[in-house]
Structures are given as structure tokens and as C-alpha cells.
Amino acid sequence: MTTDIIELRHNLHKYPEVSNNEYKTSERILNFINTFSPNEIVNLSKTGKAFIFKGRKPGKTVIFRAELDALPIAEKSSLVYSSVNSDVAHVCGHDGHMAILAGLAQKIAKERPQYGKVVLLFQPAEEVEQGAKDVVENPGFKAINPDFIFALHNIPGIEKHRIVMKNGSFSAASKGMTVKLFGKTSHAAEPENGISPANAISKIISQLHQLRDNKNLFKDLSLLTIIHIRLGEISFGTSPGYAEIRITLRSFENEDMDTLTTHSENIIKEVAKTEDLKYEISYSEVFPASINDDECLGFVKQSARQNNLKIELIEKPFKWSEDFGYFSKDFKTCLFGLGAGENQAPLHNPDYDFPDDIIETGINLFYSIYKKINF
Structure with missing residues (x-):
């Protein structure tokens, strides 16, 4: 050299x-x-x-x-x-x-x-x-x-x-998942007149963690890391009608990534349906x-x-x-x-x-x- x-x-x-x-x-x-x-x-x-x-x-x-x-x-x-x-x-x-x-x-x-x-x-x-x-x-x-x-x-x-x-x-597969939840804002004094995503966020996070810990689904290590949450606006007079969750999905095997992705999407779909919310899922920084x-x-x-x-x-x-x-x-x-x-x-x-x-x-x-x- x-x-x-x-x-x-x-x-x-x-x-x-x-x-x-x-x-x-x-x-x-x-x-x-x-x-x-x-x-x-x-x-x-x-x-x-x-x-x-x-x-x-x-x-x-x-x-x-x-x-x-x-x-x-x-x-x-x-x-x-x-x-x-x-x-x-x-x-x-x-x-x-x-x-x-x-x-x-x-x-x-x-x-x-x-x-x-x-x-x-x-x-x-x-x-x-x-x-x-x-x-x-x-x-x-x-x-x-x-x-x-x-x-x-x-x-x-x-x-x-x-x-x-x-x-x-x-080296591991990974992807960034962005989940957008659409409800309806209302006055904070009348939350019953709106559709808040707050409860949905709690359910999604809990169920995703259960998914992550279900070792029977995966051949090897699979991870879900919640990296960012946004709920509504900073306004004490408003009940939120919109939320975002950003999650990093990671697995050692591509097959496990497919399983992790499918199950995560199903959780979000079912929770959104139960909470009367519309939703969008998108991905970025996708590494096989x-x-x-x-x-x-x-x-x-x-x-x-x-x-x-x-x-x-x-x-x-x-x-x-x-x-x-x-x-x-x-x-x-x-x-x-x-x-x-x-x-x-x-x-x-x-x-x-x-x-x-x-x-x-x-x-x-x-x-x-x-x-x-x-x-």
C-alpha cells in the first residue's frame, strides 16, 4: 500500500x-x-x-x-x-x-x-x-x-x-414503520363528542410488545422498538383526534421480518377498527x-x-x-x-x-x- x-x-x-x-x-x-x-x-x-x-x-x-x-x-x-x-x-x-x-x-x-x-x-x-x-x-x-x-x-x-x-x-433486517391514526377532535370538556386515538395507542403498544415476546412465532431474534409517539396538539382545551406512532422492526431473518410485519399490521388494523379510527401504515429505511x-x-x-x-x-x-x-x-x-x-x-x-x-x-x-x- x-x-x-x-x-x-x-x-x-x-x-x-x-x-x-x-x-x-x-x-x-x-x-x-x-x-x-x-x-x-x-x-x-x-x-x-x-x-x-x-x-x-x-x-x-x-x-x-x-x-x-x-x-x-x-x-x-x-x-x-x-x-x-x-x-x-x-x-x-x-x-x-x-x-x-x-x-x-x-x-x-x-x-x-x-x-x-x-x-x-x-x-x-x-x-x-x-x-x-x-x-x-x-x-x-x-x-x-x-x-x-x-x-x-x-x-x-x-x-x-x-x-x-x-x-x-x-446483519439484521430492519424497517421503520409509521402508523397514522385518524379520529375526531373535540373540546377537552366534551371528549365524548370526539374520537381520541389515546386508548388505541395504549392497546397497540401493549399488543406489539406481546407480539415481540411471542418466541413461538419466530425462528430467531425479533425486535419492536417504539421510537416516537405524537398525540394531538399541546392544547389543554382540545381532546386529540390524530396520532402517530413510529416503530423500528428488526429481525435476524428475512422470513421473521415478514412474520413480524404481517402480525404488526394486523394488530393495528384490529385496534383501529375497535376504536372507530381510520389508519395508514407506511415504511421507510427498509433493510433486508x-x-x-x-x-x-x-x-x-x-x-x-x-x-x-x-x-x-x-x-x-x-x-x-x-x-x-x-x-x-x-x-x-x-x-x-x-x-x-x-x-x-x-x-x-x-x-x-x-x-x-x-x-x-x-x-x-x-x-x-x-x-x-x-x-
């Missing part, structure tokens, strides 16, 4: 951009990767880029993916390259993930594929879920039609350079579970051993979600963890900074996978 990879990472960290606004970030990546003469560049969604290196003979098409976006969080650090953009920071490590792919491009340029194609995908908007979804639905991506897709995520709290893997689901394919996982294991890296096989998926699951729905994929250090600040914390000394580990692991498939 050359020093310009670390300089690139610091530069990306200094000028972070939030989801779907990664225009300058995308431009920096384009300028850097262009120096390695990819055979083709495909624009995906608003800011996404796919850099394609073609082999001389037919073979497998492999994608390595990194994320472009930062978070709307104010950084708290004394780094010389700390964020100059107010209330935006790379505190999830996407700057490091991009640097790893840039380093991979550097190595591929020196030893181009013999077979098939290698694609370095810089994906927008991972933090808000729609990035991978937009990419998968893009005609340019459909034309690439990959055989395998690989991605890594740094994991604070795990020994540096350790590779964290799991068969099947690696990221499912690892056995063949892809095998490539990662072999490459980790080849690089003398410690491997940790976890029993349960991570509770956090990743939009990489949109790739898993239609393609053979593997998402794995790269230890970022036991004393490293947690992801999404204001003082988080990606450790430069694990960049080379990520590059070498991806490069070994590439060598196994495209040579």
Missing part, C-alpha cells in the same frame, strides 16, 4: 457528504481510480460509480463494494483531517472502505484479470437504505450482472485485522438481512487463511442493518467484518476515526479473493 491511499482516506474524511449528496466524494474517487485506467466506468444512481477491469478471456464477474456516504453527525476530534463540513462526519468508516477499494484498484492495475471482469463499486446512500436498492434497479448495474459480490465492514471492539464471518444472515452465500464465504475463508489472518465465526448476526442485503436478494454475496481494534470508538460515535493500519489488511484480503476467481 502506498502513502497516497492513506492521503486519499484522510481527504475523504475531511470532506464528508451525506447520503445522495456525495458529488465531491464521487468526483475524488473518479479522479483517483481513473489513473489506473479501468476499461469502463458506469454511472449508477446520482453519485455511484462502477469501475470495470476486463480480463482477456471469459470468466466470472466479481464486484467489490464500498460506500460513499457519511453521517449527519458533528465530529469531535483534534485530527488534522477532521471534517470541515458542519455536522457531517465519516464516523462509520466508509472513508476507510473506499480507501481499501482504491488500494485494490492500484494492485489490479499492475496485474489485470485474465478471466472475466472485476468491478469496484462505490455505492451511494448506504446509511438511508435506498442506495443499494437504487443501484440494483439501475440498468447499468443489471448489465454488469455479477456472479459474486463481496463487501466488508470495519468492526470496533474486535481485535485489529481479525476477520469476522458468519454463515447465512450476517444481509445473507452470506456459502461459496462466497468459502472464498473469504480461504483468502483470510492465505493472509495469515485470524478468523472469528460468530453464532448470531449483528443487530445493526446494512443495505448490502439488497444485493443478497438476487446475487451470491458475502459481507464480513474486519476488526478495527478493541479500544476503538464505536461506529456512529462523534469521536470515531477509521484506523489506517487495517487498510492494507482489507486490500490484501480482497486481492486474494480476486486472484482466486479471476486468474
